[in-house]
Amino acid sequence: MTTVVKHFLRDDDLTPAQQAEVLELAAILKKDPFARRPLEGPRGVGVIFEKNSTRTRFSFEMGIAQMGGHAVVVDGRSTQLGREETLADTGRVLSRYVDAVVWRTFGQKRLEQMATGATIPIVNALSDEFHPCQVLADLQTLIEQKGELKGLKLTYLGDGANNMAHSLMLGGVTAGIDVTIASPAGFEPADWVVAAARARAAETGATITLTQDPQAGVVGADALVTDTWTSMGQENDGLDRVGPFRPFQINKELLAKADPKAVVLHCLPAHRGEEVTDEVLDGPQSVVWDEAENRLHAQKALLVWLLEQRTQLDQA
Numbered sequence: 001m002t003t004v005v006k007h008f009l010r011d012d013d014l015t016p017a018q019q020a021e022v023l024e025l026a027a028i029l030k031k032d033p034f035a036r037r038p039l040e041g042p043r044g045v046g047v048i049f050e051k052n053s054t055r056t057r058f059s060f061e062m063g064i065a066q067m068g069g070h071a072v073v074v075d076g077r078s079t080q081l082g083r084e085e086t087l088a089d090t091g092r093v094l095s096r097y098v099d100a101v102v103w104r105t106f107g108q109k110r111l112e113q114m115a116t117g118a119t120i121p122i123v124n125a126l127s128d129e130f131h132p133c134q135v136l137a138d139l140q141t142l143i144e145q146k147g148e149l150k151g152l153k154l155t156y157l158g159d160g161a162n163n164m165a166h167s168l169m170l171g172g173v174t175a176g177i178d179v180t181i182a183s184p185a186g187f188e189p190a191d192w193v194v195a196a197a198r199a200r201a202a203e204t205g206a207t208i209t210l211t212q213d214p215q216a217g218v219v220g221a222d223a224l225v226t227d228t229w230t231s232m233g234q235e236n237d238g239l240d241r242v243g244p245f246r247p248f249q250i251n252k253e254l255l256a257k258a259d260p261k262a263v264v265l266h267c268l269p270a271h272r273g274e275e276v277t278d279e280v281l282d283g284p285q286s287v288v289w290d291e292a293e294n295r296l297h298a299q300k301a302l303l304v305w306l307l308e309q310r311t312q313l314d315q316a
């Protein structure tokens with residue numbers, strides 16, 4: 001028997017219809033946290049961190065417990081991951097112990113390599129390139145606030161080359177959202193991610209706009225999103241990650257140019273006074289606490305969905 005596995009390494013690993021299914025399930029699980037318990041037993045999920053985390057760690061560990069399972073939460077540095085063993089071999093071995101692996105790491109290629117050996121779903125809990133679990137929570141939050149995702153206008157301000165910008169672009173257009181990335185020169189999204197997002201946008205009818213003008217970028221936006229100007233691992237990259245970013249701060253003046261009912265999202269942790277002001281983060285248009293909560297519901301829905309996708313096919 002060969003096991004066909006569905007991984008979630010980047011946002012476009014889910015088709016538009018699959019993403020919608022996961023988001024529907026997330027809403028169900030928010031109302032009834034114990035509605036689906038596919039990990040009863042308990043079955044295990046490996047949750048590995050090579051970078052710091054608060055939300056991702058708590059939400060996955062609690063979510064797995066609510067699904068009847070056991071989370072093996074480990075710091076990657078205490079494993080053999082950073083040593084000689086290949087990532088594909090690690091994937092092979094972990095597949096014998098747990099039903100899924102959730103991994104926060106550096107380069108996207110590391111996730112891809114582990115997936116080549118794994119016979120269980122591998123979930124990207126943040127890489128340098130993508131943060132797709134966060135974007136599922138963001139989409140759930142936008143559904144709660146706006147009802148329909150298709151046709152919404154979302155503007156992300158800040159580092160257009162980071163994991164959040166990339167995932168919002170890819171996951172946003174998958175949902176039919178028109179995505180604008182407003183970033184300083186030199187901090188634009190990677191060309192290959194823009195190409196992937198344009199391909200997905202062609203399927204859903206969504207648009208992608210790249211701009212260096214934050215004022216123009218927010219006009220008419222239904223949602224403004226930002227993130228740290230310095231992502232984990234970029235602390236010593238020698239780039240000026242403050243000066244060029246100041247005009248991209250979400251403050252009350254910039255927010256006033258968006259739709260009057262615009263909501264503000266931030267994956268957190270926030271650097272108050274840098275990418276967003278206290279006034280906006282703590283203000284009536286901020287939905288960041290619901291967004292943080294929705295990590296729990298969206299990730300449970302994702303795990304339920306991925307585990308259901310595992311199908312057995314006769315080996316040729």
Ligand code: CP
Pocket residue numbers: 052053054055056057126134267268269
């Ligand atoms: N938003 C997010 O992923 O937060 P953590 O880094 O705390 O997990």
Ligand code: NVA
Pocket residue numbers: 126131162163164227228230231232267268269
């Ligand atoms: N872009 C940020 C997101 C943190 C959740 C980082 O990678 O550090």
